[in-house]
Amino acid sequence: MTPLPAPEPRLDPHILEQAMLWMVRLQSGVSSEAEQLACQRWRQESAAHELAWQRLNGISQGLRESTRGLSATGARSLLEARSLPSRRAVLKSLAAGGVLIAGGYGVQQRSVLPGLFSDYATATGERRNWSLTSGLALQLDTRSALDSDLVDGVRLLTLNRGRVLLQVEQGASVSLRTADARVRPAMLSRLVVSQQSTGTLVQMLKGAAQVEHGQGAGITLQAGWQQLYSSSRAEPLEPLAAGAGAWTQGLVVAQRMPLAELLAELDRYRPGVLRCDPQIAGLQVSGSFSLDQPDASLELISQVLPVRVQRVLGYWASVVPA
Structure with a gap:
């Protein structure tokens, strides 16, 4: 049986934005040797930084070429924007003008990098x-x-x-x-x-x-x-569904909720991938479960339902019949 390919980790949008700003600085002709060394140190600070850098570089040669074509004035406007909303406004204008291009098609602000191109x-x-x-x-x-x-x-x-x-x-x-x-x-x-x-x-x-x-x-x-x-x-x-606002307190309240629906809520809060076996997707569950500690919630689910949790390297989790 051919093993499933390892899923790609999700990127923190704040780290992704930092990586893009470094790329703009280094590729647009306004960087100094000291800034190039600073970027190298930033990449070495954590695996997440290096992953974001490699992911951006891997989008396509087109993205790298577009940052090289950015004018010094445009690059400085982006790099000198002090507030997050204003900096994202500059990024939006660059995307709208076709500066940021990936794989031959324009970066879609709302789908490819919605966190990067949104005010909040x-x-x-x-x-x-x-x-x-x-x-x-x-x-x-x-x-x-x-x-x-x-x-x-x-x-x-x-x-x-x-x-x-x-x-x-x-x-x-x-x-x-x-x-x-x-x-x-x-x-x-x-x-x-x-x-x-x-x-x-x-x-x-x-x-x-x-x-x-x-x-x-x-x-x-x-x-x-x-x-x-x-x-x-x-x-x-x-x-109104019971517990409609419970997520604001870090909880999901289930009342005879299908297991697949509950796991979909936990999946949004959990780094990695969470899957539900179709055989048990319709099992109903009631109770309050922590969103801030999704793995603890998975353990609780395995105690109240005839299911178990299979994990691969702590990243990929599947809920299957017990």
């Missing part, structure tokens, strides 16, 4: 809180990315991937866009918006929101309800 992003296992304007706070879940702009006093958010909790207080005006819908929360609202493979899930914890999708009329979603939207339709309204 989280890595695997990370949750972060931000207060964007007076009366508006958000929390990004693991592996999530979001853009933010302020236009005529309205905070315009774009959820590029993942999940976000919005807390809208008195005086805040916000509109959130996803690939499938536009969500306009009322003041004094609290809601979770998730970008999923099947569409956009909006869960109202408090207050109300106007949701527009496709060419249909807007829908008012009230507290205690949730709805899944695709670009063409809205699924039937459902009562």
